[in-house]
Amino acid sequence: MNAIIFGATGMVGQSVLRECLLEDKVQGIMTIGRTRTNQQHQKLRQIILQNVADLSTVESELTGYDACFFCLGVSSVGMKEDEYRKITYDMTLSVAQTLARLNPQMTFIYVSGSGTDSSEKGRSMWARVKGKTENDLLRLPFQAAYMFRPGAILPSHGVKSKTKLYQVFYDAMKPFYPLLKKLDIVITSEQLGKAMIQVAIGGYPRSLIENHELKKITWPR
Numbered sequence: 001m002n003a004i005i006f007g008a009t010g011m012v013g014q015s016v017l018r019e020c021l022l023e024d025k026v027q028g029i030m031t032i033g034r035t036r037t038n039q040q041h042q043k044l045r046q047i048i049l050q051n052v053a054d055l056s057t058v059e060s061e062l063t064g065y066d067a068c069f070f071c072l073g074v075s076s077v078g079m080k081e082d083e084y085r086k087i088t089y090d091m092t093l094s095v096a097q098t099l100a101r102l103n104p105q106m107t108f109i110y111v112s113g114s115g116t117d118s119s120e121k122g123r124s125m126w127a128r129v130k131g132k133t134e135n136d137l138l139r140l141p142f143q144a145a146y147m148f149r150p151g152a153i154l155p156s157h158g159v160k161s162k163t164k165l166y167q168v169f170y171d172a173m174k175p176f177y178p179l180l181k182k183l184d185i186v187i188t189s190e191q192l193g194k195a196m197i198q199v200a201i202g203g204y205p206r207s208l209i210e211n212h213e214l215k216k217i218t219w220p221r
Contacts, residue, residue: 001025001026001027001066001067001197001200001201002026002027002028002029002030002064002065002066002067003020003026003028003029003030003065003066003067003068003069003200004029004030004031004032004062004065004067004068004069004099005017005020005029005030005031005032005068005069005071006031006032006033006052006068006069006070006071006072006095007033007070007071007072007073008031008032008033008037008046008071009033009035009036009037010071010072010073011153011155011189012071012073012111012150012153012189012192013031013033013069013071013072014037014189015153015155015189015190015192015193016069016071016192016193016196016197017029017031017037017039017044017193018039018190018193019190019193019194019196019197020193020197021039021041021043021044023197025197025201026043026197027043028043028045029041029043029044029045030044030045030046030047030061030065031044031045031046031047032046032047032049032052032055032058033046033047033048033049033052033072034048034049034050034052035048036048047061052072052091052095053090053091053094053095054094055094055095055098059098059102062098062099062102062103063102063103064103065099065103065106066103066105066106066107066200067106067107067108067109067200067201068096068099068103068106068107068108068109069109069111069196069200070092070095070096070108070109070110070111071111072091072092073087073088073111074087074088076088076125076126076129081125081129084125084126084129085129088126088129088130088133089129089132089133089136092110092133092137093133093136093137096108096110096137096140096142097140099142100140100141100142104141104142104143105143106142106143107142107143107144107145107146107199107200107203108137108140108142108144108145108146109145109146109148109196109199109200110133110134110137110145110146110147110148111148111150111192111196112130112133112134112147112148112149113130113149113150113151114149114150114151114185114210114211115127115149116130116131116134116147116149117130117131118131118134118135118208119131120132120135134147134208138207144203145207146199146204146207146208146209147207147208147209148192148195148196148199148209148214149208149209149210149211149214150187150192150211150214151184151185151186151187151211152185152186152187153186153187153188153189153192154186154187154188154189155188155189156188156189156190184211184212184215185211185212186211187211187214187215191214191215192214195209195214195215195217198217199217204217
């Protein structure tokens with residue numbers, strides 16, 4: 001499998017990139033983002049784009065990929081709906097529409113979140129926007145598309161949050177990780193990364209995959 005990762009410097013993107021580099025079934029990885037990752041590997045290629053929503057300058061390099069792991073996202077805290085929608089919906093759909101045109105055989109995996117509102121009518125702004133993003137992604141002509149809805153993610157194997165405050169919280173909670181891992185609403189970054197690869201390769205019966213399901217479809221290496 002050859003895969004493209006968007007958001008590879010974020011916590012979720014770091015997680016799936018790590019697992020891709022370790023997994024023999026993944027032959028090639030291309031990351032696309034505004035900054036480089038700190039990884040170097042023979043099967044890794046990195047493209048730097050300041051405007052990720054516009055892939056027109058690199059379209060010729062985007063064909064022949066089997067999967068896309070879309071891990072870009074921002075917190076909605078302090079953001080107005082139109083601003084949050086521009087990043088969460090507009091950018092995601094722009095990327096996905098281009099990839100669907102260039103790689104109709106592709107499996108597209110979008111990392112959404114637990115509590116996303118598929119009706120698009122709820123009171124929570126972020127959940128409505130995420131819900132519309134999921135719904136419109138599922139209408140694109142990919143071979144398959146899956147919406148991952150992780151709950152609380154515990155970083156592992158050196159994966160770090162780009163938000164310093166969040167990382168301080170994770171560091172403080174480390175003594176409680178063994179207990180937290182038992183909760184249905186919690187998943188480790190390793191479990192999430194492995195689940196993304198397995199679903200990209202083998203598929204899944206449902207397009208919307210909740211946190212407790214993600215934990216069950218991971219496999220030990």
